[in-house]
Amino acid sequence: MKKSILLISAILLLITTITSCASKEKPPRERDENFVADIGPYSIGEFHIYTAYGISKPKISDFKATFYPRSNYIYFQTKIGIDNVEFCLSYNERKSLVQAKDQYLELYKTKKIKNEKPTKKNAFSKGNVYINWGTLGPSHSAYAPYYTNIEYILDNKPYFRILCEQAKELDDSGNSSPRVKIYISPKQWEEICEMCEQAKLEARADEIIAQANEFDTDYGFDEESDEVEQIDQGDDEPELF
Numbered sequence: 001m002k003k004s005i006l007l008i009s010a011i012l013l014l015i016t017t018i019t020s021c022a023s024k025e026k027p028p029r030e031r032d033e034n035f036v037a038d039i040g041p042y043s044i045g046e047f048h049i050y051t052a053y054g055i056s057k058p059k060i061s062d063f064k065a066t067f068y069p070r071s072n073y074i075y076f077q078t079k080i081g082i083d084n085v086e087f088c089l090s091y092n093e094r095k096s097l098v099q100a101k102d103q104y105l106e107l108y109k110t111k112k113i114k115n116e117k118p119t120k121k122n123a124f125s126k127g128n129v130y131i132n133w134g135t136l137g138p139s140h141s142a143y144a145p146y147y148t149n150i151e152y153i154l155d156n157k158p159y160f161r162i163l164c165e166q167a168k169e170l171d172d173s174g175n176s177s178p179r180v181k182i183y184i185s186p187k188q189w190e191e192i193c194e195m196c197e198q199a200k201l202e203a204r205a206d207e208i209i210a211q212a213n214e215f216d217t218d219y220g221f222d223e224e225s226d227e228v229e230q231i232d233q234g235d236d237e238p239e240l241f
Contacts, residue, residue, distance in 0.1 A: 033091045036069040037205040039212075043067075044074070044204075045195040049188055050154070052181040053081030058153055065195060069205045073130075074196055077138075083178050086132040087164070093127055094196065097162075100124035100148045101189050104160045108186055113150055113158045123147040129164060131177050142167040142177040151183070159183040 029035055044065045050058040063078045074094065076087040089097070103124050107113045116122065126147045132138030144167040151161040162182040169175040184192065194200075 031202070034072055036072050036202055037209060039069050039205060039208055041066050041068045041075075042204070042208070044201065047188065047192055047195070049185075050159070050183040051078070051080050052183075053083075054179050056081065058181070058183055067201050067204075069201075080180055081178060082135055083133045084135070084137050085178065085180065086138050088130040088132065090130075091198070093129060094198075096125050096127055097148065098193065101160060101184075101193070104148075104150060105186055105189065107150075108158065115152055115156075115158075118149040118151045118161055118163070120147050123149045131164065131167070133177055140169050140173075140175050140177070141171075142169050144177045151181075153183060157185070159185055160189065 029038065031037070044067050046065070047063050048060055049063065051061040052058045061078045061080055063076050066075045066077065067073075068075065072091045074089050076089070078085055120126070124147075126145070128143045129146050130141070131144045132141050134140055144164045146162055146164045148160065148162050150158050152158050160183070162184070164177070164180045164182070166176045166179045169177070
């Protein structure tokens with residue numbers, strides 16, 4: 001008898017707990033540096049810049065930028081050499097690059113850029129970028145170290161350079177990410193920064209949410225009406241014929 005009572009009590013407690021949890025709505029997550037909105041990714045634009053694969057000469061690559069609101073990452077997709085590559089930049093990595101860009105532009109505007117070999121010692125910034133790559137499509141992943149500085153290319157013009165070093169794949173398969181150089185001019189930086197401005201990304205996310213929440217009230221659905229027919233809740237059986 002006691003065992004039956006304990007079993008019934010345990011079942012009632014479990015039901016009460018489940019019901020209580022189900023009845024509580026999860027509060028919406030607040031926006032921070034790792035989250036903007038609970039919506040899917042969307043395209044934010046394209047740009048065309050010079051890149052170099054390994055020790056090859058710079059060639060034009062076409063980049064597509066996609067914003068991921070759930071993680072506040074921007075994915076930059078392109079094809080470099082034989083690989084399809086995605087450079088995935090977090091909010092903090094983007095801020096670091098903007099600070100390095102500002103140093104570059106200040107030197108460029110004041111004509112104080114030295115024509116010296118770019119090395120880690122004269123780098124503006126250093127960091128790690130999450131990179132996906134693969135011949136047919138991004139199928140490998142790694143955290144690749146990078147550093148930024150200036151390199152004179154194309155008619156001896158001082159370009160902002162991002163050098164992504166090789167890095168071992170995360171699953172220890174033995175594969176390594178491609179060694180890639182990315183070159184950005186002052187004008188291109190202006191266009192990229194406008195495209196990737198955080199305030200603009202958040203505003204677009206808000207627009208998407210607002211559009212999803214739109215509800216046509218032209219028919220007065222939310223308005224009270226005395227003309228709504230009241231359904232009889234009597235106990236009579238419904239007439240089938």
